[in-house]
């Protein structure tokens with residue numbers, strides 16, 4: 001069975017060296033030396049001032065909300081993974097959904113202003129499939145209404161826009177380091193901010209709100225990454241460029257064969273790609289279902305990602321573009337160890353099924 005993702009594992013000998021260090025130090029968690037080393041390496045590699053590693057992308061979102069958003073409403077995209085709106089709800093805020101742009105699949109900044117009121121606590125846009133949102137427009141909205149922007153950048157590892165990491169934008173950017181992501185720590189996530197004071201506040205929130213003098217001040221939780229997870233990240237770290245290159249080859253093979261037949265997401269200008277996903281937009285939902293059924297017969301399993309849209313979880317009305325895109329989009333398998341022959345086979349099946 002070929003699924004959309006297959007986790008990559010590091011060279012065993014390199015991982016063992018880090019595990020040996022854990023056995024030597026007997027330090028398993030609580031901001032251990034391997035977590036600190038991985039934070040430093042990621043900060044230098046990505047060009048981000050403060051990198052704070054946590055237990056998952058979801059906990060990173062929850063912590064970001066606790067750090068910068070007052071109680072109230074958070075405007076977000078219905079075209080995302082459940083974690084985006086669940087983090088809002090879990091922290092006691094209310095998700096307010098606004099529609100996406102039908103070309104970029106990202107939250108449409110033009111529609112946001114009409115949703116802002118005195119209860120708006122933050123805007124939480126998602127860089128869907130790693131494609132950066134309209135960063136300048138969201139920065140303008142943030143300044144105009146004095147509300148923080150928290151970017152869900154779960155798909156964005158390694159992506160650069162405007163000559164720097166996309167993680168450098170917003171009050172806080174959050175990513176996922178889950179096993180299925182391009183770069184991972186088994187379970188894990190990270191928060192990025194240029195604001196040192198905010199970084200220090202976040203470090204306290206992820207450790208029960210314990211302050212430098214030992215007193216406890218809310219909000220607080222346990223969102224710490226442990227040393228074994230950091231060991232996985234450190235062992236994979238030397239492979240990052242190789243992972244991206246292998247993905248690029250597969251992505252290009254899909255694209256060359258399918259580009260005349262499907263619509264694709266419009267990518268933000270002056271922006272690199274990390275080839276984490278290969279989404280195709282079908283002409284109709286029926287076409288999508290036919291393709292899925294034909295691929296599954298050959299044990300190739302694409303994923304309807306994201307379907308259904310998040311507003312349906314809350315019994316909120318469908319929004320035009322997110323609903324339409326969600327019904328017609330699927331992601332095809334792409335991961336570094338995928339055989340190019342599977343890409344050829346999958347595209348052959350797809351082209352035969354659509355017959356145009």
Ligand SMILES: Cc1ncc(COP(=O)(O)O)c(C=O)c1O
Pocket residue numbers: 056057058059080081083084126152154155175176177178188189
């Ligand atoms: C857009 C988005 N946000 C948040 C998350 C949650 O990340 P994690 O699985 O690390 O908790 C995901 C996970 O895939 C995601 O796709």
